[in-house]
Amino acid sequence: MDLSEVTTNPNRHPWEMSRAEFVLKLLEDNIALNENSKLLDIGCGDLYFSLKARARNAIEIDAVDLAFDDDETRFKGIQKIKHLDTVMNKQYDIICAMDVLEHVDNDEALLNRLIKMLKPDGILVITVPAFQFLYSYHDLRLKHLRRYHRGHLSYLIEDHSNISIVESFYFFHLLIYVRMAEKFIQFILNLNPKKNHSNAVNAWKHPEAHPLTRSLGTILTTDAKICRMLAKIGIRLPGLSLATVIRKKAET
DSSP states (O other): OOGGGOOSOOOOOHHHHHHHHHHHHHHHHHSOOOTTOEEEEETOTTSHHHHHHHHHHOOEEEEEOTTSOSSOEEETTEEEESOGGGGTTOOEEEEEEESOGGGSSOHHHHHHHHHHTEEEEEEEEEEEEBOGGGOOHHHHHTTOOOOBOHHHHHHHHTTOTTEEEEEEEEEOOHHHHHHHHHHHHHHHHTOOTTSOOOOTTTOOOSOTTSHHHHHHHHHHHHHHHHHHHHHHTTOOOOOSEEEEEEEEOOOO
16 A cells, blocks of 8 residues: 555555455566566555565565655665655666556656666556546545546557557456445535545455455456456456556567
């Protein structure tokens, strides 16, 4: 989760757990990993995803988040970095930007910087919240500036002749109905958007081993897999999130 969301609650929401596993599957399906592979986790939060990637693949990881302390430190083999400028001259096999672009004013500029940092044949894995009509108090609490449509994200990268979109699809289809119900209830009750309503992601009450956590995690992971599978045959279900995998073309 984002460091701005961190609390003393040790429990992980099934959404966050499922997203991490799904993104790991995406990058593992699209690039061969070895001990020399270099991954940049931009907007890494509390290192939840980075630690999973490191444990599973023993790759070199730089984790960047503005909420870190100024001093660069290592944690369990992961280099923690506060400012992206610190690593701007480095090149990476994989860059992960999980729910990052929606937080920045100039998302196109950040995307351009990340593409420049990719090695030839490297991949950039992006997840963002989908569909502006789903924008809610939840987005306001998390300081989201926008939500995305596939066409919007494609437009931001279409000027780059040295990259190609490998996959682009919505996922977490079932959660659309949850969010729509949430928005309807907020409208009916006329809730104040400035009020600090609890955030379900950091208020989850059950540990990872709890049957409810495991069940919901399995449902969400299955949902994401189905959305991805259908997208490959041209059927794109709407979803609460959008995933896009970009590959930088190999030098000729």
